[in-house]
Amino acid sequence: MLVRFNFPNTIDDLVENFLSRENLDYRMTSSAFPAFDIAEYENESVVMAELPGIKKEDLKITVENGWLTVSGERKPYEIPQNARVLLNEMRVREFNRSLELPHEVEANNISAELENGILRIHLPKSQTARPRTIEIK
Amino acid sequence: MGKNHQVALTRKGSTALMRPTEPAESFVTPIADVYETSEAFIVKLDLPGAAKDSININVEENRLSVKCAVQLVREGTPKLLFGEIRSKTYYREFVLGEGIDHYKTGASFDTGVLTITLPKSESMKAREIPIK
Numbered sequence: 456m457l458v459r460f461n462f463p464n465t466i467d468d469l470v471e472n473f474l475s476r477e478n479l480d481y482r483m484t485s486s487a488f489p490a491f492d493i494a495e496y497e498n499e500s501v502v503m504a505e506l507p508g509i510k511k512e513d514l515k516i517t518v519e520n521g522w523l524t525v526s527g528e529r530k531p532y533e534i535p536q537n538a539r540v541l542l543n544e545m546r547v548r549e550f551n552r553s554l555e556l557p558h559e560v561e562a563n564n565i566s567a568e569l570e571n572g573i574l575r576i577h578l579p580k581s582q583t584a585r586p587r588t589i590e591i592k
Numbered sequence: 593m594g595k596n597h598q599v600a601l602t603r604k605g606s607t608a609l610m611r612p613t614e615p616a617e618s619f620v621t622p623i624a625d626v627y628e629t630s631e632a633f634i635v636k637l638d639l640p641g642a643a644k645d646s647i648n649i650n651v652e653e654n655r656l657s658v659k660c661a662v663q664l665v666r667e668g669t670p671k672l673l674f675g676e677i678r679s680k681t682y683y684r685e686f687v688l689g690e691g692i693d694h695y696k697t698g699a700s701f702d703t704g705v706l707t708i709t710l711p712k713s714e715s716m717k718a719r720e721i722p723i724k
Contacts, residue, residue: 492677494670501670503677507623507638507704532636535629542626545638557673572640572704 488550489525489574493557497586499579500557507572508532508545514569516576518562525574526551558584619683622658626686630717633692633710639682640704647706651694657685658706691716 492503504525506514514527528549534540559581567576625636639647641662648659664679688710696711 487676490676491674492664493672493674494666495673496668496670500673501666505640505677505704507640510703534627537630538634539628540625541628541633542624544623545625545636554674569703571642571701572638 487552488547489552491552491554493554495557499577500560502554502574502576502578504552504574504576505572506569506574509569509572511569514574516565516567518556518560518565518578521556521559522553523556523576523578524551524553525576560584617681619659620680621684622660622682624684630712632712633688635686635708635710637682637684637706637708638704639701639706641677642682642701642704642706644701647699647701649697649699649706649708651688651697651710654688654690655685656688656708656710657683658708659683660706 489504489506494501494503502523506525506527509527509529513530514525517524517526526549529545529547531548556578560578561581564579565576567574569575623638627634635656637658639660639662641664642660646660646662650657650659660682662680662682664677691713693711693713698709698711700707
């Protein structure tokens with residue numbers, strides 16, 4: 456074998472890796488793929504999702520009955536026939552994850568962009584969900 | 593890079609060997625794929641949110657290391673409703689065997705995936721020997 460990897464090679468390493476916070480987080484998010492983040496602004500909410508290796512055309516975003524669903528498929532990359540796989544951790548193929556919308560949205564004005572493996576979905580608030588100040592007469 | 597690199601080497605991804613006086617820097621290990629062809633070793637790493645310019649690839653003697661800080665930028669000060677994505681520093685290293693042509697190492701970054709190509713040196717390439 457020409458390449459060796461820095462896998463944890465002692466029990467201590469394993470335990471330390473498992474217990475350290477970043478790895479714990481990492482495990483949690485990989486079991487619920489993709490990792491999500493929702494930030495609420497005055498007139499919209501922005502949902503972010505980590506989707507490395509996924510092309511626009513293999514991604515589907517739907518909004519239905521107050522739920523947002525991001526689903527799709529990570530297509531395997533091309534690999535020459537005679538290649539030998541030495542490490543294969545990119546195992547997520549098909550994914551599907553839903554989130555309850557934080558407020559009513561203007562479904563017709565939802566927009567999304569995918570850049571460097573990060574998906575951003577802009578969910579504009581419906582008129583009723585926007586904050587309003589009521590003037591006292 | 594010098595000091596951080598050494599810290600990373602002794603830590604091996606854990607905090608076990610860190611002295612308390614050292615600044616705490618925690619890394620996230622990116623998911624990786626590696627395969628070997630007759631011409632090269634190919635390393636792929638998931639680095640979602642990375643900017644091409646912030647990825648640091650270092651080949652030193654028999655070690656390939658990749659480090660990349662990903663800054664989560666939010667406009668203004670929103671109310672955070674759900675947070676699984678954070679600013680972080682990805683770090684991972686690989687020990688390389690002999691027979692890799694370091695100077696011809698190439699890399700590309702697409703859809704949040706970094707691909708590093710480590711070509712084999714001429715003497716290591718598989719060759720079919722014809723029988724005369």
